Amino acid sequence: MTDLAGSSPPNSPFDIQLESKGNNPPVSQSLRPYLQCVRSSLTAALSLSNFASQASERHNVPEIEAASSPEVLLNPLTIARNENEKVLIEPSVNSVRVSIRIKQADEIENILVHKFTRFLTQRAESFFILRRKPVKGYDISFLITNTHTEEMLKHKLVDFIIQFMEEVDKEISEMKLFLNARARFVAESFLTPRKSADRAQVVVLAGLIARTAILAEPTRLQMDHDP
Template identity: 60%
Template structure:
């Protein structure tokens, strides 16, 4: 009885039917002894000792990121699969899953330890496998693997996204609770001083954290009714609230000390608070007029350092109970909460910048491999990587004519290399002579 195959969707059926028919035709392999080494049988698709023993490679593609390469020969078949990877999270999950499979290649007889370049996983099936296993079962296994790998990655992505959504919800709740705590503690102070801790907490723990958190990189948590422009608009409003609250809080504590004839900025809390206040104002102005300065938002750690020093102020100590153990527990709980919020903000910022850097390096490496590596006969049918049209070709390649002479098109679609390289033509003419 053959291995059960899950029901196909209408979108997958033509793609899988084409793969099944191609594999059934390619599995016409037989025992063929090596022409180089006596009494040995080497997979001709790997050693490529003679072109007469190789079949033309076939690429079956469903879209730009999902394709399969079938390379046949007289005694072996090599199947390479490129798994669909829509975003960075799917790329990470796919890489870890493939690494897990490669570590168990000894128990997986048809799995190739090292996949073909530009593909995620490769299978090598020889005539010995075809003699000991049913061919239709091998075909069913490849089809089953193609269907299950997408399902497995999607389930892993949902699990990771759900955990990230929970942590983001916890961070929002912690932010709101911290703001309410400082508002309640400062409620019974005089008219000027109570504005300082309450509005500073609302400014940095409330508005600024929510302004950064709205640009979450988790695509599954974003509302489809919240486009990018609306996110930027809400971010601007929240940052405006941060500026207004911080200015009022700074003015209130300044006037309070002026009324009491006390010196300004003598403690670490006051000194770092002044630096954080001035830097946040400059950062907000740069964000309003020059978008290039938005990446220097990492100063969020400075504002949280100022808030942490506020926990060691005399006002906060007077609000806490006299018991040292209880005070230490409350102090460390509040410190951990603020560090958690700072970590979430800085983690998101660095993730956004590192993602952009990853894409730039990836595109550059793809272009270098596409245009500066000699192509052999097995690579005659290749797909143009979808990231090529996204790059600025003028900055990376001075002469566009060299690209066109190689037979490539810059359109963001799948293109097949039309003509072989000049070296291949020369070799073909020599063989004819």
């Protein structure tokens, strides 16, 4: 698990951790260069400093959000593994915005990713660097300011985002497998009395149940986390 605050005292509001279940398996060889590129680029972009607003006196705002002074905005960087999986890093003099597009192979994964990110953004205050609304075209966004890099360890912030990228694909895959297994069990139980039922009907019904189950009931993620 990655602790953003590092050496902060117990029960500190900066003791934010990304929960991980069991032992983390090694990162796949195809994913490793992608994550390493994101890590290097993000580490370089986090060279932030305190910078007062040039538009409003005695105000200090994230320049990447205000966009009031183009001269303090740096060139954005897009790191793409493929067209459906990429990261956008938008640096400025005192803040960096990181937007992530999560891999979505089919309609079920689209719904699961939407519910997963919505679950997190509704609790954005617990993560400090998480934006409630992602950048258009991406699934989730983080905003890191110079205050965050001063109060937290910079390399821990980078580790947190990299670990999130590693864990989110595993979480979505586990949720999809759980949902498909549940849908198939229900479909087979429903068609058991019909001895002449075609197996294709089971597959079709399982798909329909999978889609409706996502919309009708809370996801396994929320059931695991909510008290």
